[in-house]
Amino acid sequence: MTRSTSTSVDGGGLEDASISSLIPTVSKAHRNLAGSLLAEVGLAAGQQFVLMLLWKASPTSQADLTKQLMIEPPTAAKMLARLEKAGFIERRRSAADGRVVLVSLTESGRALEAPVTSIWTRLEEQTTSDLTPAEQAQLRHLLSRVTRSLTADGDPGPPEAAARQAAR
Amino acid sequence: MTRSTSTSVDGGGLEDASISSLIPTVSKAHRNLAGSLLAEVGLAAGQQFVLMLLWKASPTSQADLTKQLMIEPPTAAKMLARLEKAGFIERRRSAADGRVVLVSLTESGRALEAPVTSIWTRLEEQTTSDLTPAEQAQLRHLLSRVTRSLTADGDPGPPEAAARQAAR
DNA sequence: GACCTAGCATTAGCCGGCTAACTATTATTC
C-alpha cells in the first residue's frame, strides 16, 4: 500500500506546483513521518516540541511554553493536559504568583529525551536524505525568508521599507 | 501586537534551525495567512482545495475528491459536510452506483471561483515576495525532492527491493 | 441464488490549531 500524503490540487507533477501548494504537501508528509516515528515512544506529532523545551528548563511556566512554541494559550492548555494525563509532565500553580502554572517533567518525560533525540535525528536525516549540505543550507535560508514574508503582517510598510526589501 | 506563527523549538534565529523545525513553522505561517485571506469569502483554510477541484469538474465523486486531495475518507466527509452546510456544494447518491456520493457546486460555490483565485494569487505573491524567480524555482525543486524523500516509505532498501517497488 | 470480496461512505473518538468569552490573580493608578 503506497501511503500517500499531503493536500495538493495541482496535477501529477510536483515540480510545477505553486509554492502555496507545495508547502502544505511537504508539511503534511513531514508531520506524518514524524508522527509515525514518535508513536514508537508513545508521543503524538507535536508533543515533542513541548518536551524539548522542558529538557532545557524543567520547571517552566505555561505562558513561557506558549510563547516559545508560538501557539495560542488554549492549544497549549490542551496539549499539556494530554501530556500530563500520559504521565510525561506535571503541572502545579506557582506559590509566588497565583496566576502562573509551572510545568515540570516527570521521570517518564525525562526518560524520553534520548529516544526522541534519536528519532529527531533520524527524521532530519530522512528529510534531507536527497539534499547535499549546500542544498540543505539553501533550503533553510529560503524557508526562513519565506516565513518572514508570511509573517510580515500584510503591507510592507512605508516606501523606504519597500526599497530596502527590493534591494536585498 | 506582532501576531506570531509556527511551532519551533530552536533559539531565536530562524536560519540555523533544523529543516524539521522550519517546515512546521513556515507551514503554519502559510496556513494562517491563507486562512485570514480566505475568511474574507467565508472559507476556512483548506476548503479552497475542494472547490478548486470542483471548478475543474463539478459533479465529482467523493472518492475521487478524497484521492486527489490526498486525505483520508473521514476527513473528506467532514469537510464536505461543512461545505454543504455552508451552501457551497451539494451531495447526492449516484443513481448508477449506490455506493458513490456525487459532489457538485452550488451557485454560491461557483461564485467563489474568481475571488478565491484572486486570493490564491495574492497568497502566492506574498509567499514569494522576497524571492527572485530563480529562487522560487529552486525552492519548488527542493520542496519537491524533500516531499519525495519523506514519502519514500522508510529506507530505500537494497537495489533489488527498489526495483521491486518500482515495478508495482 | 448464496456467498464472499471489494469499494464507498459514515460514525466515534483522538490530536493539534484557532477564536471568543470567561475567571482569577497580580499590578497600577488615582
Add this chain to the structure above:
DNA sequence: GAATAATAGTTAGCCGGCTAATGCTAGGTC
C-alpha cells in the same frame, strides 16, 4: 485603599487531520 488595567489559564466550540470500526452496495464465484 478602591477602582482599573494587565496577565495567566480555562472552557466551549469550530476546523483539518488521523485511525478503527461499522454499514451498505456492487461484483465475482461457485
